[in-house]
Amino acid sequence: MKSKFGGSFAGAALLVFSACNPAAAHHGRDFLLLETDDMPAKGDSYLVATVDTIRTKDERATEITPGLVLRAGNRVAIEPHFHIAREAGESFRYAASALGVRLRLGDIGHTGWRAALSGEVEVTRNRAAEPTGGTFRFIAATTRPCALVTANVIVGHEFTAGGASNYALGLGALAPLSNGDQVGIESIVSLPLREGIEILPSYSHRFGKRTQGKIGVGVFHARGFTSGTLHAQLVQRF
Numbered sequence: 001m002k003s004k005f006g007g008s009f010a011g012a013a014l015l016v017f018s019a020c021n022p023a024a025a026h027h028g029r030d031f032l033l034l035e036t037d038d039m040p041a042k043g044d045s046y047l048v049a050t051v052d053t054i055r056t057k058d059e060r061a062t063e064i065t066p067g068l069v070l071r072a073g074n075r076v077a078i079e080p081h082f083h084i085a086r087e088a089g090e091s092f093r094y095a096a097s098a099l100g101v102r103l104r105l106g107d108i109g110h111t112g113w114r115a116a117l118s119g120e121v122e123v124t125r126n127r128a129a130e131p132t133g134g135t136f137r138f139i140a141a142t143t144r145p146c147a148l149v150t151a152n153v154i155v156g157h158e159f160t161a162g163g164a165s166n167y168a169l170g171l172g173a174l175a176p177l178s179n180g181d182q183v184g185i186e187s188i189v190s191l192p193l194r195e196g197i198e199i200l201p202s203y204s205h206r207f208g209k210r211t212q213g214k215i216g217v218g219v220f221h222a223r224g225f226t227s228g229t230l231h232a233q234l235v236q237r238f
Contacts, residue, residue: 029069032202032216032231033186034172036141036150037104037116040071047236048081054198054220055227060088063095075104083122096130098122102139113142131158147175154188167191174204181205184216196222198229210237 029048030036040046046069053062067081079100086092100120108115116139124130138153152170157163172186182204189197200218207213214233219226 029233029235030148030174031150031172031184031186032214032233033188033198033200034150034152034170035102035116035118035137035139036148037102037114037139038141039075039077039102039104040069042071044237045070047238048079048233050233051231053230055229062086062092064092067098067100075106077102079120094125096122096124108140111142112144113140115140131160131163133158133163147173149173152188166195174202186216190222194223196220196225200229200231202231211235 029046030038032050048065048067048069050065050067051062052065053060055061062085064084065081066084067079070078070080072078079102080098081100082097083095084092085095098120100118102116102118105115105117107113118137118139120135121132122134123132134157136155136157139150141148141150143149150170150172152168154168154170156166156168158165168188168190170186170188172184174182174184176182184202184204185200186202187197187199198218198220200216202214202216204212204214212235214231214235216229216231218229218231220229221227
C-alpha cells in the first residue's frame with residue numbers, strides 16, 4: 001500500500017482530531033476499511049451495502065457487498081453477506097458468500113481502550129480458481145472526546161493444504177463535525193510493507209435518523225505502483 005505518504009496521513013489525522021464534539025459509534029462498521037467493537041443497539045439491525053474499487057498493477061476490480069449486521073446478545077454480532085465482483089472488461093458476477101462474527105471482549109484494564117475479536121469465512125463461487133478463505137481481526141477501540149479511534153490486527157488465510165496467509169495492520173480515527181456529519185482517516189498497512197499501504201480519508205452523512213452514507217477516496221501504494229481507490233457504503237437501520 002504505501003510508505004511515502006506518512007506525512008499526509010499525519011496531517012489528515014490532525015484535521016480529524018480538530019473536531020471536538022462527542023464521537024458517536026453505532027454498529028462496528030463505522031469505518032470503511034476497519035472495524036470497532038461497537039454492537040447494534042438492542043432491537044436494531046442494519047442493512048449494509050458496500051462498494052469497493054481498487055486497481056492493481058495488472059487489473060482494476062470493483063466489488064459490491066450487500067449484507068446484514070444482526071445483534072446476537074450483548075457481546076456478539078453476526079454479519080451474513082455476499083460479494084458481487086467485476087474485473088476489467090467483464091460483467092458483474094456472484095463471487096462469494098460469507099459470514100462474519102464479532103465478539104466484544106470489554107475493557108482493556110484501565111486504559112480507556114476496549115477489545116474485540118472478529119472472524120469471517122468466505123466461500124467462493126469457483127473454489128478451484130479461488131480458494132475458500134477466512135479473515136481474523138483483533139480490534140482495539142477507544143472513544144475519545146474528539147474522535148472514535150480503532151486499531152486492527154488483520155490475518156487472512158486460505159483454507160487449502162499449504163494455504164497462503166497474509167498480515168496487515170490498520171489504524172483509523174473518526175470525528176464528528178458541527179453539522180452532524182463525520183470525517184475520518186484510516187489506513188491499512190500490509191506486512192511486509194512492500195505488499196502495500198492504503199490511506200483513505202472519508203466523509204459520512206446522515207439522511208434522517210435511520211440512513212447513513214459514507215464515501216472515501218484514497219490512495220494505494222506498493223513497490224513501483226500507486227493508484228487511487230474508491231470505497232462507498234450505505235447503512236440502513238431497521
